[in-house]
Amino acid sequence: MARNKEKLVLLLDVGPSMHGVLPEVEKVCSMLVEKKLIFNKDDEVGVVVFGTEETNNELMDEVGGYENIVVLQDIKVVDGDLIDILKKLPRGTVDGDFLDAIVVGMDMLIKKYKGIYKGKKRLCLITNAIHPTKDSLEGSKEDQVGTLAVQMTAQGMKMESIVVRGILSQDANKRIMDENDRLLSIFSKKTRSRTVYVDSPISLLGALKTRRVTPVTVFRGHLELSQQMKIKVWVYKKTQEEKFPTLKKYSEKAPSTSKFATHQVMVDYEYKSVDDSSTVVPPEQRIKGYRYGPQVVPISDAERDAVKFKPEKGVKLLGFTDASNIIRHYYMKDVYLFIAEPGNTRAILAVSAIARAMKEMNKVAILRCVWRQGQQNVVVGVLTPNISQNNKIPDSFYFNVLPFIEDVREYQFPSFNSFPASWLPNEQQQMAADEFVQMLNLAPSGKEEALLPEFTPNPVLERFYHHLELKSKQPDAAVPPLDETLKRITEPDLELDFENKSVLDSLCKHFELKENSKLKKSARRLLPEKPSGSNGEDGNGNVSDARAVDSIGQEPVVKIEKIGDLTPVQDFEVMMTRRDNPEWVGKAIREMRDKILSLLTNSHGGDNYLVAVECIIALRKGCILEQEPGPYNNLMRYLYRYCQEKEISTFPKLLASMDVTLISKSEAVDSNFTDDEARRFLDKIKPEPKD
């Protein structure tokens, strides 16, 4: 639908102080366009960069001024070229003026859609706002911004500003920063704008909502406090999982050259009798059966519909209760948002009064909700106040679904106090834990909260869209490694660890962990989930639990016979340690060598190099252990020649940086190389700088 289209102008600061975060800006902006290409194909996007050496914009041509602003891309319907542009943003040379850029962006939107288009118009500014803006010719900067804001509102534009600060921007002039913040806050106050401050690359990737979802109400109607008192509310989803895209099945039956082939796959279901698989039962002859004891009772949909529970649509208050009565982990689902009907002042007032009173008294409300007529069940949940911090935005409620009695499983777990004393932490251990918890604080006062869900992007989706883009250019592109910035989410922040090494060391020192010797590690990894909950009965994971141990005994230890793609190093190590047949060592070394070569030859842009180096290191270790230096040294010399021929320079560099030398005589007597020679090999493979 036309009114659902969005017209967006990206205003990107590319000045020198932004260079550090531009890779993230490139990523998030191209992701935005990649998603638009799938979900909002008709949206139109323009790109403006500021802080550039050159100047190229219409306003300069028309009225002069507006230097160092380049319109990289006029507003047009999203396409692949746009991604290419965004992936290679120019690095600017001057400190940009974001106010000028806003004017240029507004001018583009106004010129293109003046009066014609009434839909969504949005500006998206990414800057660090640490450089002074130019003084305006008339009036103060505040006045100028005020005028802009009025104009923005009149034109129905929204603006989203992402200000990159903290560790991402160098120490800047505080006075200028404050002034800029004040100017930006005028936009937030006077227009439909949003300004967010981010201080880590992760938050920058998450700060811009890359997928535009038009919110849809779940329910519009009355929130009934009682028969007499009702408040008109609209209910939206506050959180909803953005799922991995559902990919359609692809049929390769039709020739790929055929232009008209859809390549779609139809899924056909046939229902056949269990006893006689030759007869196909037509779908309308099926009937649903529910289990009743050992039997299955057929209930037709018509029967079920006639007698099933049919609640009336409506949202009713059951009562208020202390917030402490509702324990956080009972929240069952994604979250709803209750807002008063927009524009209905009295409803807004009523919601505001109740929300504020609830907040003051630390109460929550229990509601019974039937969102729509014909819904099969009621929802009982808890309404909590959301006091708005922004003067523009009315107060609202969040609503979380609570479980019914049937949904709560009352399993018993042994009390920690009933554990043997040796299992409980002693005083020093407790102190070490306390220190650790305090030290690893992600929300220190005065600093921005790290890993805030609002600003944390989904790494899987990021990777998917990245891969999609790669594949569209090169259909056999390998899966790219997880983005380095996002790797911080899946693995702990190393900087933080380093700074507090003493606390970490003390934690490790105080707590001793032992593998349970009675269980083999390899067996454990392959042990399937046991349904019996065997160690749950006594709960403390007692090893004496006979059945658990038994089942491990029965479980055949799956032996690794091949080096797989997923964990080549581990597979290799396992194979090397197999002692049931002396041939394993030779096989492992051979397989590993092949693996390394295939990794190198199948590498696109060096994405496999790291894995390959890991494999080489493992192989080296293994060969020393087995005193078999030959295969390793031969491989290394082969690799050296290979890289020379193919003019691959990054891989040898990587090897050199990891100190991967040949195996010398001192490490394995059979080697033909002295320590010195082995080391010199390293120098040899370091390629000469070409230019």
Add this chain to the structure above:
Amino acid sequence: MDLDPEDVFKDEEDDPDNEFFQQSESSKEYVVYLVDASPKMFNTTCPGKDQKDEIHFHVSISCIAESLKTQIICRSYDEVAICFFNTREKKNLQDLNGVFVFNVAEREQLDRPTARLIKEFDCIEESFMREIGSQYGIVPGSRENSLYNALWVAQALLRKGSIKTADKRILLFTNEDDPFGSLQGAAKADMTRTTLQRAKDIQDLGISIELLPLIRLDEEFNVSVLYSDLIGLDSEDLAQFIPSAGQKLEDMKDQLRKRMFTKRIIRRITFHIVKGLSIQLNTYALIRPTVPGAITWLDSVTNRPLKIERSLICEDTGSLIQEPPKRFQPYRNENVKFSMDEISEIKRISTGHLRLLGFKPLCCLKDYHNLRPSTFVYPSDQEVVGSSCIFIALHRSMLRLKRFAVAFYGGSSRPQLVALVARDEITTAGGQMEPPGMHMIYLPYSDDIRDAEEIFPDTEDDAPRADKDQIQKAAALIKRIEMKDFSVFQFANPALQRHYAVLQALALEEDDIPETIDETVPDEEGLARPAVVKAIEEFKLSVYGDNYDEENDHLGKEKVGGASRKRKEIAENAAKDYDWADLADNGQLKDLTVAALKTYLNAHDLPVTGKKEALISRILTHMGK
């Protein structure tokens, strides 16, 4: 927004059906209902429902029937046997006099309850006298001891299965406190002694005997005559016994139909705390939506189960596809193909375990940071000795410092950030209310959070805010409508209870569906109390002012109403463009576009879904052709 329970209740991690079939032996219960059928059970009455007197035998039977109906839904893997004693006929493996084991076809004597058992048992009273008969078995001069025989038969029935894997119980219903009352001297002493010995032997085998005495108004049931010794009551418990037994009888009738789940570990995970320090945790599903149960498709003609065969057909060539197909995503005007391996590689961004990232104050966990039911984690020393110790230390620190842990959970289905919130144990007299451990709350990503509240700001003015007086009035209202001891364990799921009731009625071919009560409706009576009404009225006045008409107050609603009315008008006018009857008669409806067909359907308030043929047939049906 579909709230269909089938969909909502889906959970990748723990499929309820799997759980259903994986239910372990250890939680099973074997019960023998031992019912006294002596004439006294038929002659005496006690006040029942509606002030009508009910005979004791009937009370016992209906109690067992109710209990079976609950059991078949809640714990259908339990096994039961029903056994009468003091009967005229005999039917038992040992061929002992005065004992009759009731059973139906296709069922062993001690077996899972079936619909047929319940159904036939429900009408046993009609045929009881004719087929089983009542006859007191202990008479002077005879060496028969029906109570002894009954215990013997019950014990034999419970021989099945190991005591380790099942709870075994005998429930004894009787109103005779002195079964050997008619005997004298040595005979009495002898019988008492052998019966008590038998009971003791049974208990030594790990089988518990429970007595459910039926009590007359005018006569006391004297437990101390025989039964206190038989079931092994201490003198302290004696005083409490009768009232608690009465309660037990009531409880058996009014059990909630709630499917029981055995405690089961969903997954064993490794929790990386820092480098070199990884502990082992077990995860449990403490809270998961309960579903009506798996659907089995049946052939409606034969009522035999069906199996589903899925085949993939190429739309272009119509040929069958055997190998698992690749997937594609249309992108930049072409189809980008992915193999399933690539997709799983994309999703595999971490090792599948839990990695600690840091800690945050509890206030950072907002109400909207939620996506799915939480998962409970509890430490285990089974594989890594010392896990519990670290876990407990962190647990205590987090409780004391009011922090929660943020961690990355790299599961295969959806790797995501989680909050680990420590909870201390809460126990009451009734047992453990909250287990000690941590709850894993799944956090949303930035793309999962929506800002619907920000879409309607008044650009001109600030949003209205309630003033002090209005907030005070609201506070007064909150105080009035307060639920003091609310707990989440308060409401049964009305749809699920209804489903169980319907299922039972159909399975047992009962005529009426048992009533289920919807506990989730507001307390209208409470809300109508004058004080409450007054508080509500005052609040209403303070925020709405006088003469506020809720229905017509608002602009948006009218606009919407107006718009839809307008749309309808257009549709009606459009529908007039065609001579529908004529088109239908000449079979020309198929020449119209779908849009044109829909104008007719819209104008007549008919559904507009389906393919063109469906639309046409719907129009024809509507015109009566």
